[in-house]
Amino acid sequence: xxxxxxxxLDADGKSHMVDVSHRDVTVRTAQASGHVKLSAExxxxxxxxxxxKGDVLATARIAGIMGAKRTPDLxxxxxxxxxxxxxxxxxxxxxxxxxxxxxxTADRTGVEMEALTAVSVAALTVIDMVKAIDxxxxxxxxxxxxxDGGRNGLWKRP
Numbered sequence: 001x002x003x004x005x006x007x008x009l010d011a012d013g014k015s016h017m018v019d020v021s022h023r024d025v026t027v028r029t030a031q032a033s034g035h036v037k038l039s040a041e042x043x044x045x046x047x048x049x050x051x052x053k054g055d056v057l058a059t060a061r062i063a064g065i066m067g068a069k070r071t072p073d074l075x076x077x078x079x080x081x082x083x084x085x086x087x088x089x090x091x092x093x094x095x096x097x098x099x100x101x102x103x104x105t106a107d108r109t110g111v112e113m114e115a116l117t118a119v120s121v122a123a124l125t126v127i128d129m130v131k132a133i134d135x136x137x138x139x140x141x142x143x144x145x146x147x148d149g150g151r152n153g154l155w156k157r158p
Contacts, residue, residue, distance in 0.1 A: 030110060033142070034099050042130045057090040116142060
C-alpha cells in the first residue's frame with residue numbers, strides 16, 4: 001500500500017494552499033449526499049407544502065447551489081475554481097429529507113468540497129426553516145459518493 005501524504009502541509013508541518021499549477025485542466029465531477037432527520041409532523045408538512053416559512057425544498061436547493069459557489073470563502077485552503085454545473089436534489093423520505101449534490105468543473109483540482117458544502121448548506125437550510133416546529137432535526141451521513149477526473153480518475157464509495 002502506498003503511503004498517503006497530507007498535501008496541505010509543507011515540509012515543516014505548516015499548512016499552505018497546494019500548488020496545482022502543474023496539473024492538467026480536466027473535467028472533474030463530484031457527487032455528495034446527506035440526510036436531515038425530521039419529525040413525522042414536519043415530514044407531513046413538507047409533503048403538504050404547509051411549512052410556515054415557505055417552500056423548504058426549493059429554498060434548500062438554491063441555498064446548496066449558493067453554498068457550493070462560496071466554498072473557498074468557507075474552507076480556508078480550497079482553491080477558488082469556476083463551477084460549470086451544480087445541482088442539488090432534495091427528496092422527502094420516510095425519516096426526513098435526502099439531499100444529493102452534483103458538481104462539475106474543468107479545472108486543475110477537484111470539486112469534492114464544493115459538493116459537500118452544497119449538501120451541508122442545503123441541510124442547514126432545511127433545519128433553519130423547520131427548527132421552530134422540530135427543534136430535534138439533525139443532519140447525518142454527509143459524505144462524498146463519487147468523484148472523477150484528474151490523475152486519480154473515477155472513485156466511488158464502496
